Amino acid sequence: YSRYRVKVATLCQRALAWALRLTRGRVCVKSTHAFVFTNCTHGKVDSVLETFDLYAQTHSTLCIGPEIREVLDEAVRRVRPLRVLELGTHCAYSSVRLLRLLPPAGRLITVELDPVTADLGEEIILVSGFKHSQFQVLTCSSAEAIPRLRSLLGPDAGTSEGFNLVLMDHDPQQYLPDLLALEREQLLCPSGCSVLLIKRNQGADDLRGILDHIRGRTECYSIKTELQCVMEIFYRK
Numbered sequence: 001y002s003r004y005r006v007k008v009a010t011l012c013q014r015a016l017a018w019a020l021r022l023t024r025g026r027v028c029v030k031s032t033h034a035f036v037f038t039n040c041t042h043g044k045v046d047s048v049l050e051t052f053d054l055y056a057q058t059h060s061t062l063c064i065g066p067e068i069r070e071v072l073d074e075a076v077r078r079v080r081p082l083r084v085l086e087l088g089t090h091c092a093y094s095s096v097r098l099l100r101l102l103p104p105a106g107r108l109i110t111v112e113l114d115p116v117t118a119d120l121g122e123e124i125i126l127v128s129g130f131k132h133s134q135f136q137v138l139t140c141s142s143a144e145a146i147p148r149l150r151s152l153l154g155p156d157a158g159t160s161e162g163f164n165l166v167l168m169d170h171d172p173q174q175y176l177p178d179l180l181a182l183e184r185e186q187l188l189c190p191s192g193c194s195v196l197l198i199k200r201n202q203g204a205d206d207l208r209g210i211l212d213h214i215r216g217r218t219e220c221y222s223i224k225t226e227l228q229c230v231m232e233i234f235y236r237k
């Protein structure tokens with residue numbers, strides 16, 4: 001009988017959470033930020049991530065989901081990147097997730113088109129305990145950001161350097177033009193760069209252009225992981 005009660009209670013909780021998400025269906029950056037800012041323990045990165053999760057139980061969010069998180073964490077642990085580029089900061093959930101796994105000298109540049117969102121995202125990164133020496137938020141479109149990146153990588157980063165990891169979760173229409181621009185500007189580390197492409201529109205054929213491009217360049221590209229919600233490609237020149 002008590003097992004039944006637990007099952008019924010769990011089902012009720014799930015139904016309530018589902019109904020709440022449905023009624024609060026629109027993603028709201030300000031509300032996500034306010035919830036996380038108010039309820040997390042400042043300076044504690046795990047608390048920030050847990051508070052995002054708590055918010056997602058009852059509200060719609062654009063934060064990467066569990067399957068993508070696993071792929072991202074695994075990629076960061078494997079690559080141990082010193083320079084990471086993220087396109088699409090949003091509320092900085094994935095920025096914080098990335099930053100917490102970077103080696104001490106690692107640095108993240110994250111790009112967000114919307115100025116209000118960029119400010120709120122930056123605040124969440126600071127609240128998580130990261131310093132400006134570890135990250136930079138650029139408030140502009142990815143297309144505007146890419147030509148500026150070389151100068152931001154620092155004086156020690158010649159053309160032999162570049163990003164070791166790129167996370168694209170902004171506008172799928174921009175994935176191919178941005179990848180081409182990163183190649184053109186020699187911003188993908190020639191000794192190896194993992195590019196994670198998030199697929200938000202799983203039914204759509206968003207990644208066809210990228211796939212065609214990398215299939216024509218097998219000497220530098222390979223597909224490392226292909227899941228429904230994320231693809232990791234590897235670049236080496």
Ligand SMILES: C[S@@+](CC[C@H](N)C(=O)[O-])C[C@H]1O[C@@H](n2cnc3c(N)ncnc32)[C@H](O)[C@@H]1O
Pocket residue numbers: 062063064087088089090091092093094095111112113114117140141142143169170171174
């Ligand atoms: C799906 S959200 C990113 C979610 C984030 N990865 C996370 O897990 O928290 C996409 C973000 O990309 C931004 N964006 C869309 N197009 C962009 C572009 N061309 N350049 C830069 N940012 C863009 C949007 O404003 C939005 O905040």
